Structures are given as C-alpha cells and as structure tokens.
Amino acid sequence: MKFSIDHRDSGSSARAGIITTDHGVIPTPVFMPVGTVGSVKGISQTELKEAIDAKIILGNSYHLFLRPGIKILNRAGGHHKFMSWDRPILTDSGGYQVFSLSNNRKVTEEGYIFRSHIDGSKHIFTPESVVDIQRNIGSDITMALDECTPYPCDYDYAQKSMGLTHRWLERGIKHFATTQPIYDHTQSFFPIVQGSVYTDLRKQSAETISSYDQEGNAIGGLSVGEPEELMYEMCDVVTQILPQDKPRYLMGVGTPANILESIALGVDMFDCVMPTRNGRNGMLFTSNGIINIKNEKWKDDFSAIDETGTSGVGKQYSKAYLRHLINAKEMLGAQIASIHNLSFYMCLMNEAREKIANNTFADWKNRMVPKLKTRL
RNA sequence: GGGGAGAUACCAAAGUGGCCAACUGGGGCAGACUGUAACUCUGCUGGCGUACGCCUUCGUAGGUUCGAAUCCUGCUCUCCCCA
Numbered sequence: 001m002k003f004s005i006d007h008r009d010s011g012s013s014a015r016a017g018i019i020t021t022d023h024g025v026i027p028t029p030v031f032m033p034v035g036t037v038g039s040v041k042g043i044s045q046t047e048l049k050e051a052i053d054a055k056i057i058l059g060n061s062y063h064l065f066l067r068p069g070i071k072i073l074n075r076a077g078g079h080h081k082f083m084s085w086d087r088p089i090l091t092d093s094g095g096y097q098v099f100s101l102s103n104n105r106k107v108t109e110e111g112y113i114f115r116s117h118i119d120g121s122k123h124i125f126t127p128e129s130v131v132d133i134q135r136n137i138g139s140d141i142t143m144a145l146d147e148c149t150p151y152p153c154d155y156d157y158a159q160k161s162m163g164l165t166h167r168w169l170e171r172g173i174k175h176f177a178t179t180q181p182i183y184d185h186t187q188s189f190f191p192i193v194q195g196s197v198y199t200d201l202r203k204q205s206a207e208t209i210s211s212y213d214q215e216g217n218a219i220g221g222l223s224v225g226e227p228e229e230l231m232y233e234m235c236d237v238v239t240q241i242l243p244q245d246k247p248r249y250l251m252g253v254g255t256p257a258n259i260l261e262s263i264a265l266g267v268d269m270f271d272c273v274m275p276t277r278n279g280r281n282g283m284l285f286t287s288n289g290i291i292n293i294k295n296e297k298w299k300d301d302f303s304a305i306d307e308t309g310t311s312g313v314g315k316q317y318s319k320a321y322l323r324h325l326i327n328a329k330e331m332l333g334a335q336i337a338s339i340h341n342l343s344f345y346m347c348l349m350n351e352a353r354e355k356i357a358n359n360t361f362a363d364w365k366n367r368m369v370p371k372l373k374t375r376l
Numbered sequence: 377g378g379g380g381a382g383a384u385a386c387c388a389a390a391g392u393g394g395c396c397a398a399c400u401g402g403g404g405c406a407g408a409c410u411g412u413a414a415c416u417c418u419g420c421u422g423g424c425g426u427a428c429g430c431c432u433u434c435g436u437a438g439g440u441u442c443g444a445a446u447c448c449u450g451c452u453c454u455c456c457c458c459a
Contacts, residue, residue, distance in 0.1 A: 032411095034411080034412065035412095036411095036412050037412085041412080041415085042415080058411075060411080060412080063412085090411095092411050095411075096411045096412090097411095097413090099411090100411095100412080104413090116413095117413040118413080143411080146411095148411075192411090218411080220411065221411095222410090222411095223410045224410085225410095231410095250411090251410095251411035252410055252411040253411085254410045255410070258410075271410095271411060272410050272411080273409085273412045273414090274410050276412080277409065277410090277412060277414065277415095277416085278409060278410090280414085280415050280416080281408085281409065281414085281415075281416070281417090283408095283409080292406085292407085294405095295405085295406080296404090296406095326415085329415065330415095331415070333415080334415050337415095
C-alpha cells in the first residue's frame with residue numbers, strides 16, 4: 001500500500017491524497033460503505049460500482065468468522081472472489097463487537113471470549129487470531145484488535161483498556177509481521193487509537209500507535225454517544241500527533257456534517273452504517289438537508305428525492321413514491337434509499353476533494369455543515 | 377318460514393357489574409439509529425390540559441343499580457345453520 005498527499009487545504013488541516021492498493025487506487029478523503037456480513041445491505045456489487053462508485057468497502061471479521069466461516073472464505077480464494085468484488089476491502093477486527101455485543105463477552109489479557117449471537121457457541125478472539133482471520137479473508141487493509149470503550153467511561157477504565165489495546169497491538173503487529181498473505185496481494189495493518197474522551201490518554205495512545213510506523217492509523221472509540229464537540233476535540237488532539245504521511249481513518253463516523261468537520265481536522269478515511277441503515281429506516285441525506293421520508297408531508301410531493309442529482313435514483317424517483325415504498329415495507333424502498341444515501345456521501349467526498357485542491361475547503365465546509373444538518 | 381350468534385375506538389379483537397377511556401395486534405402519526413445481533417427499536421393514537429384531572433364514549437332508546445361496555449326490555453342492523 002502507498003499513500004501520497006496531492007493537496008493540503010490552506011484554511012484547515014484537510015488533505016487530499018491517493019491510497020494505492022493491489023486492488024486499485026482510493027482517492028482520499030474517502031467514505032467506505034459498510035458491508036459487514038459480505039454485502040453492503042440491499043446493494044449489489046454492480047450498483048456499488050456503477051451507481052455509487054465505491055472505491056473500497058468494509059467487511060467484518062467477527063461476522064464473517066461466524067458466517068460463512070473462515071474455511072469457506074479460504075476455499076473461495078478469499079473474500080474478494082467470494083463476493084465478486086475486485087476493488088479494495090478493509091476489515092474490522094471485531095473490536096467493535098466487543099463493545100456492541102457486550103453482554104455476550106468477557107475481555108481478558110489473552111483476548112476476548114464471546115458467545116456467538118447466532119447460536120451461542122463460545123469463541124475466543126486474540127490479537128493473533130484476528131490477524132489470521134483477516135489473512136484468510138484477504139482484506140487489503142486489516143485492523144488491529146482493540147477494545148472500543150463505551151461512553152461514558154471512567155478514567156480508570158479508559159486507561160486500563162487503552163493499555164490492553166496497546167499490548168494487543170504489539171502482539172498483533174508481531175504476528176502480522178511474521179505471517180504472509182494467503183492470496184496474491186499485499187495487506188496492510190492499521191493500529192487503533194483509544195483513550196475515550198480523555199485528552200492525555202488520547203495523546204498517549206496516538207504517540208504509542210505512531211511509534212509502530214504502520215502504513216495507516218485509525219482512531220477508534222469515538223461516536224459512541226459522546227457530544228459531538230468532544231469527538232472533534234479528541235480527533236483534533238490525535239490528528240496532530242499521528243504521522244502526516246500516513247492515512248488517518250476515523251472509525252464509524254458519521255453524519256455528513258461529522259465527516260466534513262473531521263476532514264478539516266486531517267482525517268482521510270471514514271466508514272459508517274448510517275447511509276444504509278438510516279436509509280432503510282427512512283432517513284435520506286440530500287443536498288438540501290435531511291428528510292424523514294416516512295413523514296406525512298411527503299405523501300403527495302412528486303418532486304425528485306434530490307433534484308440536484310447527487311444520485312441517479314435521487315433524480316429518477318419522487319419523494320411520494322419512495323415514501324410509499326418505505327411505508328409499504330417494499331424492499332425496493334430500502335434499496336433506493338441506500339443507493340441514494342451512499343451516492344450522496346460519495347458526491348460529498350468528491351466535492352470535498354475538489355475544494356481541498358482549490359484551497360476553498362474551509363469556507364465551503366462552513367457553508368455546508370448547517371445545510372447538511374437541516375431537517376426538512 | 378324455523379333455530380342460533382353477534383353489534384366495542386380507523387380496522388381486527390379482548391373485556392361480560394366498580395381496578396375501563398377500555399388488553400392486544402394492525403393501521404396512522406412522530407422520534408431514534410454513527411468501526412450493522414437493526415427492512416429495527418421507542419413513544420403517542422376519544423376531546424381539552426404540561427400534569428393531578430375534567431368532559432364525552434362500547435349499535436340505538438329506555439330501565440335496574442350507589443355504580444353498567446358488562447344485567448333487563450323494546451327497536452335497528454349483521455352473520456350462521458335448517459327448510
């Protein structure tokens with residue numbers, strides 16, 4: 001993997017660059033659609049490429065480990081072949097599931113022991129085993145095993161948890177360095193900064209993570225319920241420490257406004273379930289603001305979902321029609337909403353890149369953010 | 377023509393003397409969702425009021441009772457079975 005920065009915005013810390021992987025190039029800042037269990041929910045690979053033009057998508061080690069299982073992925077020749085996706089894939093290690101499936105797991109020094117949410121079977125993930133799993137998946141970018149702390153989280157726990165994440169990181173890196181890719185492409189390994197909402201912990205974590213000099217670095221444990229300002233504050237602290245010449249990935253973020261604010265702080269990569277999940281649930285992101293398409297007021301609004309054409313489907317279908325589909329629980333409704341939202345995110349990222357290249361990002365961002373937050 | 381069952385809020389359907397403005401679904405309305413256990417979850421859904429509460433409701437008209445959606449009588453309507 002290679003990363004080069006083409007432009008730096010003069011009015012903020014935003015950067016525009018290119019990540020080069022064996023499966024293709026990824027212009028940054030980039031938004032990565034989430035395809036947890038082997039699909040970006042509701043969207044075919046063809047649409048993902050042609051309608052949305054996703055440059056890279058996510059997969060999840062925990063979910064793929066449970067289903068279809070590592071053996072199948074290995075026999076398929078890796079996840080790319082299995083799901084017929086020839087562009088880059090990034091896999092999360094399963095650290096987030098330690099957080100979100102918290103009643104079914106136990107964190108120990110060795111790793112985390114958990115029960116499958118599918119059949120209750122018992123498993124253990126260690127920093128080493130998640131490297132092996134991601135080797136078998138064959139993701140272009142693999143993630144370290146971390147503990148994503150909840151919010152609120154007291155200082156003591158945050159500190160201890162961060163220490164564990166750092167020790168896990170050291171083991172993970174060692175294992176990654178002493179193992180080889182299974183398929184014929186290279187893989188990268190990203191460490192993850194933790195430290196909850198404590199500035200000193202975040203600094204310490206960012207310094208520790210930076211010292212390993214990996215090909216990219218991630219910021220985890222944010223957007224877990226803390227106030228937005230606190231998230232930006234932590235993000236700011238961390239991006240000032242992480243190496244300039246490596247991509248920074250803010251995990252799980254976020255709203256369109258969150259993303260623009262974070263780009264301004266020097267973040268290059270994002271992923272979030274919001275465009276797909278919230279889309280399925282009737283929330284649409286448009287160039288004029290946020291629409292809850294289920295609301296009665298759209299029932300006879302026959303205008304396009306997004307007239308400015310941030311997506312093909314947004315221009316093609318009317319609000320009234322999409323409202324009908326979603327309210328009638330027709331699958332197509334969820335698909336249209338997901339495609340539209342992802343296309344909107346993609347469009348926003350493309351525009352952000354252009355603004356960075358023109359040195360007009362900061363002003364543009366400040367104009368866009370209130371608009372993006374508007375509820376229509 | 378004879379016999380039987382039933383009419384409850386937008387729909388379906390519980391309730392069969394006081395704990396009933398009325399269970400539960402559905403529908404409707406609104407909200408939530410940030411490294412996806414999520415096409416999911418939460419709230420509201422007679423009127424007025426933030427709330428304690430007050431007012432009007434269980435086909436309809438009367439009656440019994442301290443008190444009725446619940447008991448009695450008339451009326452109207454619906455459904456089922458047999459001829």
